[in-house]
Every structure is written in C-alpha cells, then in structure tokens.
Amino acid sequence: YAGKEAVHMLQSRVQSHVAAHRRVDPDVALCEELRTATWPTGRVLCGGEILTYGWDVYNEQCAKLTPRFIMQPKTTEDVQKAVRFAKNNNLNISFRGQGHTYNCAAFQQNSLNLDLRTMGSTVTTRKIGEDTLAILSPGSTFQTIKDTISSQLSFTHGTCPTVGVMGFHLHGGWGATTDTWANESIVQMEVVTADGALHTLNAESTGEEAQLWNAMRVAGSSFGIVTELTIRLFNRRERPYLVLPVLNDFDFLLSKVPNGAAFGWVGLARWDKVFYPQSTVLGHGWILQIVLNDLYPWTLTSALSWVFFNGIQLAFSYFAQIPPNIPTNAETWLNGLYPFQDSAVFTRFYPLSDIRDKAKLLESFLSQHVDNCRYNLGPLQGESARLPLVTVECNTLQTAALLKDFVRQNSAVLLPDKPGSGYINLPLDDTSTYREAYFPQYDELAAIKCLWDPSDLFYSRVGIHPEGCSGS
Ligand SMILES: Cc1cc2nc3c(=O)[nH]c(=O)nc-3n(C[C@H](O)[C@H](O)[C@H](O)COP(=O)(O)OP(=O)(O)OC[C@H]3O[C@@H](n4cnc5c(N)ncnc54)[C@H](O)[C@@H]3O)c2cc1C
Structure with missing residues (x-):
C-alpha cells in the first residue's frame, strides 16, 4: 500500500510539473510527455538539444529543416507511440533512414522527426527452401547487407554503399548490376500506419491491406513507417x-x-x-x-x-x-x-x-x-x-x-x-511538378492514401496526397 501511495504521489507531482511547464512553454511539456511515453527505450531531443544533433545527411540543405522534436526510437512500440503522439497533438511527422535523399524528403521544418537509424542496422538471413531471405532493420545500408550475406548471393543496390535500404526499396530502387527493381524483391514488411497500428504485409494480404502492400512498394514513405523489411536475395553472385x-x-x-x-x-x-x-x-x-x-x-x-x-x-x-x-x-x-x-x-x-x-x-x-x-x-x-x-x-x-x-x-x-x-x-x-512522371499511377495511389492516411500525417511534398477522397 505504501508503494502504491508513493507512486501515486510521484505521478501527481509529475502531472502538476508538466501542467506548470505547459503554461510556460507548450513544447517543454510536449517534450516531457513524449519522453515519458517512450521511456526507457526512445530518446527525445528538444529545444537546444536539437542543435547538438549530428545530421549526417547528403544534402546540407536538409539540415536547415530544423524539426521541433527529434525522436530516436529503439523499438517498434516507440515508433507507434510517436505516431500516435504526433496525431493526438496535431504535429507534423517526418522520418529518416540514412539521410541520402537528394530533396530532403525525410525532413520537415517544425516536425517531429524520427531518426530510424537507432533501430539498428542488423541484417539477418533465413533460408526457406531454395530461397534466402534477408531481414533488414531500418538503419541498414547496402554495405551492411553486403557485409552480412554470402558472396554467392546478391541483391539490387545503387551506387553509394551508405544509401539506406528503406528509402531505396520503398520507392523503386534502381541498380546497375541487375535488371529488376529493388522493390520486386520485397517479400514482407512490418509497417506502422498513420493510426499507430502495426501491420504485417505480404503477397497474402487481402482487402485494404493488399492495397497498402502495393502502395508501400512504390511510394512507401507516404503510407507508413517500415520497422522491418524482408527481401529475397538472388541465388547468384553479383554480376562482376x-x-x-x-x-x-x-x-x-x-x-x-x-x-x-x-x-x-x-x-x-x-x-x-x-x-x-x-x-x-x-x-x-x-x-x-x-x-x-x-x-x-x-x-x-x-x-x-x-x-x-x-x-x-x-x-x-x-x-x-x-x-x-x-x-x-x-x-x-x-x-x-x-x-x-x-x-x-x-x-x-x-x-x-x-x-x-x-x-x-x-x-x-x-x-x-x-x-x-x-x-x-x-x-x-x-x-x-x-x-x-x-x-x-x-x-x-x-x-x-x-x-x-x-x-x-x-x-x-x-x-x-x-x-x-x-x-x-x-x-x-x-x-509536385514531376509527380506524374514518377508516379504514373498517382490517382490510384491517392485513393489508397485516402484509406490509410486521409489527414496526410505522413506528408511528403514529392509524395502522394489524399486527393479526391469521398467526403473530403
Ligand atoms: C550518391 C547517391 C547515389 C544514389 N544512387 C541511387 C541509385 O543508383 N538508384 C536508386 O534507386 N537510388 C539512388 N539514390 C537515391 C536513394 O536511393 C534514395 O534517396 C533513398 O531514398 C535514400 O534512402 P535513405 O534511407 O538513405 O534516405 P533518407 O533520406 O533517410 O530517406 C529517404 C526517403 O525514405 C523514407 N524512409 C526512410 N526510412 C523509411 C522507413 N523505415 N519507412 C518508410 N519510409 C522511410 C524517408 O521518409 C524519405 O522519404 C542515390 C542517392 C545518392 C545520394
């Protein structure tokens, strides 16, 4: 009973502390709320701490898009909590992998930015019959895949070894040594959608999840945050x-x-x-x-x-x-x-x-x-x-x-x-000038966006928007 009493006292102290802060600076209170929600796994940077953040991006312009909060999740639950937090508090959300985007699509001024690299760069392989699958964490790169898999196997990758696997696979992914797209090799993914729910998507998905599965492999970042991606490796050495x-x-x-x-x-x-x-x-x-x-x-x-x-x-x-x-x-x-x-x-x-x-x-x-x-x-x-x-x-x-x-x-x-x-x-x-060029099936994708993210929580200027949704 004494323990319960102490916890209760502590909780009400925290609540009044947060309430006092909220009166002074809403960001301080929001920051504490997010920290509390994702403690002890997630790390949240707010205010002046953001100035100490190592951007590590390809295009310096991206580092000018200062987020309001930066969250470094460790677990899928952290990502889910962050998404719900952004939705409940009417915040924009953006999320990054290795930061190799040319046009800074992974960043947004004043948003809650998720730095998914802290979820690890682990690559594990699993053999199923003749096939070898590689299971990729959000921080993995072409190099981490190469370092892990046997030299008798290969995959579609781009030029630069530090490019992130998620940004690459979820938006097509072209490579010089194969004649197929990287997204054709995706066999399964774990996705957090705009309502904070977690979905396992694959070719067996049905109904609206089947539509999401299609959209995720073309314009993924407009539809969800992938916390695990499984690809099928080629049963051959990389072409020399x-x-x-x-x-x-x-x-x-x-x-x-x-x-x-x-x-x-x-x-x-x-x-x-x-x-x-x-x-x-x-x-x-x-x-x-x-x-x-x-x-x-x-x-x-x-x-x-x-x-x-x-x-x-x-x-x-x-x-x-x-x-x-x-x-x-x-x-x-x-x-x-x-x-x-x-x-x-x-x-x-x-x-x-x-x-x-x-x-x-x-x-x-x-x-x-x-x-x-x-x-x-x-x-x-x-x-x-x-x-x-x-x-x-x-x-x-x-x-x-x-x-x-x-x-x-x-x-x-x-x-x-x-x-x-x-x-x-x-x-x-x-x-959005070039969107029809990149997404010839834009209208179809916009209809799927209406189903899964009608408020455009996962907004990307070059991405898919919920246009023409019924009732909107
Ligand atoms: C030097 C260089 C060479 C390149 N060569 C090629 C090439 O040969 N072929 C090719 O196809 N592309 C190439 N690219 C482009 C590159 O593949 C894309 O920019 C890719 O999106 C980068 O992924 P990232 O994770 O490193 O980048 P980020 O900037 O971190 O992310 C890019 C996009 O992916 C989204 N994203 C990141 N992680 C996730 C996730 N877990 N879930 C959902 N969305 C996510 C972000 O929100 C953002 O919209 C090259 C880029 C560079 C800089």
Whole structure:
C-alpha cells in the first residue's frame, strides 16, 4: 500500500510539473510527455538539444529543416507511440533512414522527426527452401547487407554503399548490376500506419491491406513507417563490374556503347572532381562501366575484345597511379566533400531508340559544369529489359539551380513531367511538378492514401496526397 501511495504521489507531482511547464512553454511539456511515453527505450531531443544533433545527411540543405522534436526510437512500440503522439497533438511527422535523399524528403521544418537509424542496422538471413531471405532493420545500408550475406548471393543496390535500404526499396530502387527493381524483391514488411497500428504485409494480404502492400512498394514513405523489411536475395553472385577509365571523348564513346552485348551491359559515367580527387583513377574523366553476365573467362575475354576492337583507349597512366587507399566506391566523405551544399538530380528512363539524343543533350550541360556535376548513362541492358536511364547530378547551390533551369528550358525534349520515368527515389526538386512522371499511377495511389492516411500525417511534398477522397 505504501508503494502504491508513493507512486501515486510521484505521478501527481509529475502531472502538476508538466501542467506548470505547459503554461510556460507548450513544447517543454510536449517534450516531457513524449519522453515519458517512450521511456526507457526512445530518446527525445528538444529545444537546444536539437542543435547538438549530428545530421549526417547528403544534402546540407536538409539540415536547415530544423524539426521541433527529434525522436530516436529503439523499438517498434516507440515508433507507434510517436505516431500516435504526433496525431493526438496535431504535429507534423517526418522520418529518416540514412539521410541520402537528394530533396530532403525525410525532413520537415517544425516536425517531429524520427531518426530510424537507432533501430539498428542488423541484417539477418533465413533460408526457406531454395530461397534466402534477408531481414533488414531500418538503419541498414547496402554495405551492411553486403557485409552480412554470402558472396554467392546478391541483391539490387545503387551506387553509394551508405544509401539506406528503406528509402531505396520503398520507392523503386534502381541498380546497375541487375535488371529488376529493388522493390520486386520485397517479400514482407512490418509497417506502422498513420493510426499507430502495426501491420504485417505480404503477397497474402487481402482487402485494404493488399492495397497498402502495393502502395508501400512504390511510394512507401507516404503510407507508413517500415520497422522491418524482408527481401529475397538472388541465388547468384553479383554480376562482376568493370570500371575502366578511358581517354576517348564523349561523342566517340556514345557512338560505341552497344544496346546490349553477349558479354553483358555497357554504360558511361563521369564522376571526377565531384567525388574523387582529380589525379586518381576515377577522378580523371570518362569511365566505361561494364557489367559482365558472369565470371567465366570467356565473358571477360569477350568484353576486353570489344574494348580493343572498338578503338577504346584505356587510361593506363591512371591505373599506374592507383593509390593504396583509393575509395572503391563513391565514398565522398573520404574526400572531405560530404555533405554537399545542395544537390539536384535529373534521372529519366527513355526508350533505347531515344536515349542517345537525350544523353547528348544532358552531356552538353555536364561539360559546362564538370567540377560540380556527375553523369551516368545506362548501362544499356538490351531491348527486352528495363528502359535505360540517364542521370545528371549537381552538388553546389549554383549548379543545382542551373540544372533545374536547364531541364525546364529543354522540357520539350527531356519530358521531365511526362509519365514514363518509372517510380524512383530521385525527384529533381521538392515540388509536385514531376509527380506524374514518377508516379504514373498517382490517382490510384491517392485513393489508397485516402484509406490509410486521409489527414496526410505522413506528408511528403514529392509524395502522394489524399486527393479526391469521398467526403473530403
Ligand atoms: C550518391 C547517391 C547515389 C544514389 N544512387 C541511387 C541509385 O543508383 N538508384 C536508386 O534507386 N537510388 C539512388 N539514390 C537515391 C536513394 O536511393 C534514395 O534517396 C533513398 O531514398 C535514400 O534512402 P535513405 O534511407 O538513405 O534516405 P533518407 O533520406 O533517410 O530517406 C529517404 C526517403 O525514405 C523514407 N524512409 C526512410 N526510412 C523509411 C522507413 N523505415 N519507412 C518508410 N519510409 C522511410 C524517408 O521518409 C524519405 O522519404 C542515390 C542517392 C545518392 C545520394
């Protein structure tokens, strides 16, 4: 009885303390309420504490979107409580993984921001018959998957090893070494929806959950917060990847890149100065990217013969200069370039018959801004595979703005707002101008949004909104 009395006294003291604070500063009281609700697992940063937060983002502009509260959840229950808390207190909510979004979709000024990295980066594998599944935590990255799985298995991933798996898989996910989308490999997910409920979604889901399952794999962040994602790994080694620095100019290389070849796929890239010091092997200029079908000696010989007989001049002098600690991927932070002042990326898929013209036009922009922009074409994967894509990314305030202008001025050719880009994680800016291009099925997704998040709690400017809901 004495214990109960003490607890009761403590509770009423806390309540009167909170009430007193609420009178002084509503944020202080809200902060304490959230702390109490998620204690002892969740960590909440409020007021001045937010200034000490390590943003760790790709685009520095994101760090300007100061949240009202930052919550670092450890458990799914923490996430559920935070969602209910935001809803009950009429707060905007935003949530981040590894912070690699170009357009800061993971952040919102004055919101309650959930930093999901504290839920861990664990990757576990499970064998079911012939299949191997990987179960991913919200903080996992391409690198943590690679570090965990057997080299006999592979998965679809992008260029940069620090990109978060959630943002990537839940919005399409394109990779150079596979010809399928990352979201096609999702077999199950645990999702917290806007009412704070937890759902297990998979191909067996029915009714409204089946609709949510479809939407989550196209525009996930508009519909729910994933606390666990299960993907099916490919039962094969990753396709080997050659990165060959070359001396030829762009026009020559463009005329030589085949639509598809017996040995695999060929693409072009230029990353120098943006990601690598100029004197290093990847920092010198144009790079031929060759994705081989397999590791058989015949395949490699066939690729190298193609290089030799097509007049490709390898930049041997750069190979000779490879320093022992050269970054093996776009590990920009190793070069002290990360985060970037601003970041804008134009990526679009075109039919094989058109892509060379568009690639040439975009290269005319790149050639003016090669110090601060990077470029990728393909690899081209043949007639029957996914459409090939061309990408230009710029990473200063000035070049990011210039790229947007260039795309606008050339919209008749580049078709930035026309359906056909395919859903992908790379909208050019944070307006809704291009939404039909990224989400050709926008109306269908908006109808699902009406079912699951009619008040747009999971608001993302580039995402899906509850438009045309009956009764609204
Ligand atoms: C250098 C670079 C190279 C890239 N290359 C490719 C590429 O080759 N192919 C490609 O497809 N993309 C590529 N991307 C884009 C990248 O895949 C997306 O920006 C992706 O969304 C990043 O995920 P993240 O978790 O790191 O980012 P974040 O900024 O943390 O999140 C991105 C989005 O995902 C949402 N999100 C994060 N975690 C969750 C979760 N648990 N549940 C629900 N929503 C969540 C966020 O709210 C936000 O809307 C590249 C990006 C960079 C910077």
